[in-house]
Amino acid sequence: MLQPSNSAPDRWHRSGEVLPFYLYAALSFLVGTGMLCWYSGDFLGHYFNPSLLAITHIMALGWGTMIILGASHQLVPVIIEAALYSRILAFSSFWLAAIGIPMLVYGFYRFDMGLPAKLGGTLILLAVLCFVINLACSINRSKTENIQAVFIFTAALWLLSTVAVGLVLVVNFSVTLLPANSVDYLSLHAHMGLVGWFLLLTIGVGSRLIPMFLISKFQHNPLLYWIYALINIGLIGFVLLFVYNGHVYLNYFPLLLILMAILLFVGFCYQSWRNRLRKSVDDPMKISLLSLILVAIPALLLVVVLILLIGLDSVPARLINLYGFLLFFGWLSSLILGMTFKTLTFIVWNKVYHSLLGKIKPPNPKDLYKNKVLQVMGYCFISGLLLFGLGIGFALPVLLRTGALLLLLTACLYNWNILYIMNHKATI
């Protein structure tokens, strides 16, 4: 018996609450890479440095978080088969974060944890709160239950915790709230965000999008539940060890659990790839899949960091800088650089052509961007990443500058293509 359903697909029409997130993220990437060029030499020093803190927060909040928040507002209703609870909350989330992020980054850049940094941090916290409430109410409306929604909601809760801890750390610079200096809590704050928010969310969304765009029928929900459990147990374990001053040896256990989760997800993607129906894979998917390789390098670096911590009781600051650089500019950026051209094109295509269907023959979504520009962007990205990474590793300023310039060029080409897509008009 054929059962009718007209629920999910209509939800790709609305784009007003999503496009500003994409535009803001693209501009943040440009600013982040611009600062990388200007302050490339600082990557040879200690990571607790105004310019590095500013770059990290532009990349983590302005680039990574903003685009994920935007894409989530579009994807979540489709995944949970229910309308977004509130467009007002979505817009509030955008504006609060859009104002708060530059204030916080300015605070770090000036190394002044006064009013702008505190107010910026508070606005970001409110923005995330709006997002979490919107997500919870939307999921509550849904009649279906799926693993992707569980991933996304848990990731949102980790983001809320990360931002709350971040705000406490900012305030702790001027008013004593914590027993130790804020710097001592940086690894807790960073890993709650990296693993709890970015890793959990990208795996949750990726487990839906990767098979969908590869046109693969591979699905394995029990495997996804295992990945979910491993990441969360690992991260909670790390937090508990941190809070209760567990021995550094014990940190291998959370790391091992999270590495296992990453390996299982790589296996999931490999199976999706093997079971794909369409043999040719387009360039945006290739760039996104590159992130699976790029996440392995910092993960291995973390093992080295732990070995050094046990053996030498200290870690060279450059190694930490390389770890952070590879996570934000490598893994996260490759995922976003690719997926933007798989999601934004659909959003704009639906906005421009939906009302014209049957009247004209629309182009394919892939025709909304310039593939040549995307390919050059991909080459600039890979070579820039490699040179800058080697520059940190071998302490060579010339490699740092060349790598940073190539990454800035990547951001310019990305922004050009984003504006090209957003300005697309139907030709009748």
Place this chain on the structure above:
Amino acid sequence: MELITNNKLLSTIALAALQQVEDPEIGLNVVDLGLIYQLDFNEDTNQLFCSMTLTTQFCPMGASIRDSCEAGLQHAFPSYSIEVQLSFDPPWSADRISSAGRAFLDR
């Protein structure tokens, strides 16, 4: 690729019209993809009912593909009232792809 229909002659015309509608992401038409489940004609009341599916329930182009099918059928049967309904039960399976569709995807 199995199609349920109560009028083989008219369904041939309908399928020819639907072959002009592509899944924009894949670039293959909805007939060769095996997305069309059922075509029912009521010649007394001039009504055409089409039941179709999508390769995935989360397809971002779902509404557009459905509306394009509706527009294509309306063009082929101007005097008919057209109803296109999405169904995910049974879900789409790769076995529904035609041999021409497989050749296209293998390229």
